[in-house]
Every structure is written in structure tokens, then in C-alpha cells.
Amino acid sequence: MSERGPAPGDLALIEALVNTLDIEAGADALDTEDGRTPFGLTAHQVSRARELRESLRATLLAHAGHPAHQDVTPLGELLARAPLLIELDARDGSARLAPADADPLLSRVAAAIAGSLVAGTWPRLKACEAPTCHWAYYDRSPAGRGRWCSMAVCGSRAKMRRYRAK
Numbered sequence: 001m002s003e004r005g006p007a008p009g010d011l012a013l014i015e016a017l018v019n020t021l022d023i024e025a026g027a028d029a030l031d032t033e034d035g036r037t038p039f040g041l042t043a044h045q046v047s048r049a050r051e052l053r054e055s056l057r058a059t060l061l062a063h064a065g066h067p068a069h070q071d072v073t074p075l076g077e078l079l080a081r082a083p084l085l086i087e088l089d090a091r092d093g094s095a096r097l098a099p100a101d102a103d104p105l106l107s108r109v110a111a112a113i114a115g116s117l118v119a120g121t122w123p124r125l126k127a128c129e130a131p132t133c134h135w136a137y138y139d140r141s142p143a144g145r146g147r148w149c150s151m152a153v154c155g156s157r158a159k160m161r162r163y164r165a166k
Contacts, residue, residue: 004149007138010112011125013039017049017109018057018127018136039105049105052078056109060127060136064146069134082110130154 007015017039020029029035030046030053041049055075058068083100084107097114099107116122124139128149135154139146 004137004140007125007136008121009115009119010108011116011121011138013112014056014109014125015136015138017053017105018060020053023134024132041105045103045105048103052106052109057127057134057136060125061129061134063123064126064129064139066127066129069131078106079110079113082106084111084114128154 006012020035021027028050030039030041030049033043036042036046036049039049051073054070055072055078058070058072059075061068082103084097085100086095087098088095097111099111101107113122116125121138124144126137126139126146128135128137130149133149133154135149137146137149
């Protein structure tokens with residue numbers, strides 16, 4: 001739904017995963033093979049991916065100052081199952097986090113969060129406050145107080161509802 005650009009770096013993976021569900025339309029991209037392919041998922045892995053997605057959504061709502069949309073497994077519990085390795089490049093000494101297990105999506109998400117914590121970008125990944133949306137977006141506003149994925153759609157609807165309520 002968002003007209004915003006994708007989140008920076010590896011946060012784009014998390015943004016894309018959260019945005020596989022269009023709440024308003026009721027369409028879940030993880031129901032299709034094409035929707036699962038970017039995440040390397042099989043049909044048997046979808047239920048765990050959905051659990052991860054909704055835990056991420058609850059965390060992104062918290063980044064925006066909103067309560068969780070539903071009861072979910074805490075993200076920390078899920079990430080505890082995601083072992084990571086530090087890979088070092090012998091040529092230049094650079095390091096990166098890499099998945100260390102058979103659940104690469106969970107480990108890729110964990111690595112993305114760890115990298116964004118270091119970069120200071122993790123708190124800027126948020127979920128839209130509109131209850132019919134909750135789309136993930138990267139808040140590039142100077143003060144970091146963005147509330148909606150799209151000012152033209154969700155923001156406009158919220159402002160119109162407030163106006164009509166008066």
C-alpha cells in the first residue's frame with residue numbers, strides 16, 4: 001500500500017515479509033508459490049513464516065507506539081532459535097553475520113535486525129497505525145514520528161475520520 005521507497009539494506013527483507021499480507025484485501029502472498037519464492041519457503045514452512053511475520057508486525061507496531069494487533073509469540077523467543085555465525089573475509093578482515101541453521105529465513109531476519117541495530121535503523125522500521133493496513137514502512141521523517149505507510153491513503157482516511165467525528 002505504501003508509496004514510500006523500500007527500507008534500507010537488509011531491513012527490506014523484513015519489510016517485504018511483513019507486507020506479504022494485505023489485511024484490507026485479505027490476500028496473503030505466502031499462499032502462492034510466487035509469494036514464497038523470494039523468502040526461500042516451501043508450503044510446509046508457511047505456518048512458521050506467518051508466525052514470524054506477525055511477531056515482526058507486532059514489534060513494528062510497538063516501534064510506532066501502538067499495541068500489538070493480536071496475541072503473538074514474542075519476537076525475542078523466535079529469534080532465540082536463530083543461530084548466527086560471524087563470517088570473516090581473510091583478504092580484508094571484513095565481517096558479516098550469516099545463518100547457521102536449516103531455517104534460513106529466521107536467521108536472515110535475525111541477521112537483518114542485528115545489522116540494523118548496529119546501524120541505528122531498526123527503530124525506524126514501523127507498521128502503519130491504520131487497523132485495516134498495518135503495512136510495514138521505513139520512517140524517513142526527520143523526527144521519526146511517521147504514523148502511516150501512506151499519507152495519501154491511510155493518513156488521509158484517518159484525518160477524514162477525525163474531521164467527520166467533530
